[in-house]
Amino acid sequence: LNNSTAESNHYYTFNGKKCEHVTIKSKNAKRLVGLTLIRADLRKVLGWVKIIEQDYIKTGSKDGTYKSEDSMQDPLISRALFIASLSTYGKCFTEAEGRGTQLSEKDVPEELRSTHDLWMSYRHRYAAHSGDTNYEGGSTNIAYVIKNGKLMCQPFIETNQTNSLRIKKEDISILTLVEKLISIVEDKIKKSQQKILNNEFPELIAGKYNFSKD
Numbered sequence: 001l002n003n004s005t006a007e008s009n010h011y012y013t014f015n016g017k018k019c020e021h022v023t024i025k026s027k028n029a030k031r032l033v034g035l036t037l038i039r040a041d042l043r044k045v046l047g048w049v050k051i052i053e054q055d056y057i058k059t060g061s062k063d064g065t066y067k068s069e070d071s072m073q074d075p076l077i078s079r080a081l082f083i084a085s086l087s088t089y090g091k092c093f094t095e096a097e098g099r100g101t102q103l104s105e106k107d108v109p110e111e112l113r114s115t116h117d118l119w120m121s122y123r124h125r126y127a128a129h130s131g132d133t134n135y136e137g138g139s140t141n142i143a144y145v146i147k148n149g150k151l152m153c154q155p156f157i158e159t160n161q162t163n164s165l166r167i168k169k170e171d172i173s174i175l176t177l178v179e180k181l182i183s184i185v186e187d188k189i190k191k192s193q194q195k196i197l198n199n200e201f202p203e204l205i206a207g208k209y210n211f212s213k214d
Contacts (some may be wrong), residue, residue: 024204028200029196031100033100033193034193035185038092038185039185041091046141046175046179046182048081049175053175086127089125092135092181107184108177115177116177119174138157139158140169141155141156141158143155143202
């Protein structure tokens with residue numbers, strides 16, 4: 001990393017010696033990059049949710065009851081991590097031209113489909129947009145009294161937004177879901193790597209060196 005320009009250069013070594021390298025620009029290579037980015041995103045989600053879960057447990061919410069967000073050790077950070085988790089998880093399942101690939105519902109284990117659907121609903125109707133659910137809303141209320149024949153009133157705007165403490169304990173199965181998805185993505189990565197190593201790479205440098213594919 002160049003500390004002055006923030007540009008990075010990569011080089012590879014074998015037994016201490018710098019290796020030659022070639023950049024693969026095929027459709028499969030682009031997909032491999034996309035899968036690696038998806039894995040990185042899922043690992044972030046896993047880490048963020050674990051932090052939220054620890055804060056959740058410290059509030060005494062282990063029984064699945066709901067607590068006030070104010071009872072969390074750091075509600076701003078937990079809310080930020082919650083929204084980041086929803087957005088980043090959802091990004092793995094939405095079309096991204098730059099990545100060349102995405103996960104689909106077929107990749108989600110059947111026994112965890114309800115958890116996936118819940119988090120995608122949070123993502124679409126709360127983190128990314130405001131939908132027609134009770135994830136976000138509020139009301140305008142006027143408190144008033146009549147004293148000595150005089151009307152005294154004050155408006156109060158009450159808002160409601162979903163936060164991590166409104167998720168029941170059983171819904172933390174998102175951890176299990178993300179771990180499963182990471183494993184699935186890693187299998188996809190291995191298959192793409194093998195395809196490149198066995199087919200595309202040898203063809204790309206054929207004639208430049210005398211070598212055996214073995």
